[in-house]
Structure formats: structure tokens, C-alpha cells
Amino acid sequence: MPARLQQHLQQLSEELSGDTPLDTEDRAALLELMQQIDLKLARELAGDPDASLVDGVNLAVESFESQHPTLTGTLRNILQSLANMGI
Template structure:
């Protein structure tokens, strides 16, 4: 599966998991929704034009949610891995 499709699927998984965690504080939920929206926006850009900071942002989110929401953290780490394989 091409990396772009894989990232789209992973972004969809994160969105679904956010729906399954209504206990997330509103501020954190909005930040994560923005992060997913940023990823979806970057997927529309030409290869090589994506910002490498998106991987850092997902990595920080993975660390932050590792203990409280390990499923989300795992999804974030999958995104970081896929971004890395794309050179982002």
C-alpha cells in the first residue's frame, strides 16, 4: 500500500479513536483534531513539500498519551513511522 494511503487510513483511525474517547479534555481533543487536520492537509501537498514538524508533533502526542490512552499513542507512533518512511 502506498504511504499516502497508509497515512490516510491511520488518520482515519485516530479520528475514530478520538470519537471513542469522550473523556479527553476539550483542549486536548481540539489539539489532536487540529493535528489530524494538518496531516490531512499535508497529504494533499506535493511529495517533498510536507513539513517535517508534523512528525515531531505526532511523536510528542504519542509520548503525552502513552499512559492515559495507549491506543491513541500507538496510532500516533504508526503515523510517525510512516512519515519517516516517506522521508518526512
């Protein structure tokens, strides 16, 4: 996994572990998204592309955009890293 993407995922993890005001359902959804990114990225790198990876991150951006701008910024950084990888 590229270092930049790893850094963004670590930042998201830290934000979720901190005092970010999220309800249990939203926090669980973001944690699941992080797991999906890890799994699907491994498949992408193995040559089995999955278009839903970027779609899932885009949905999370739309969902958290108005109430959680810091998380949204981190998710957008993840999207940019994936785009830079050609995903």
C-alpha cells in the same frame, strides 16, 4: 496520500469520535494535529518539506503515552507511515 497513512488517520478519527476519555482540550489538540498532518503532508508531497510535521506527532505521542495507550499506538503508526514516506 498513501493508503496506509490514510488508514491510520481514519483510525485516529474513529478513536476520537468514540468513547475515548479525553478532555475537550486534548481532543481539540488531536483534531488540530490531524488537520496539520493533512496540510503539511500536502506541502511535503508538493516539494516544500516541513520538519515540524513529525515533531508535532512526536509531541502528541509523549503527551498521551501514559494515559491513552490506544491513541499513542495509532499516533506511532502515523509516525511510521511518515517515516516510510521519507518524511
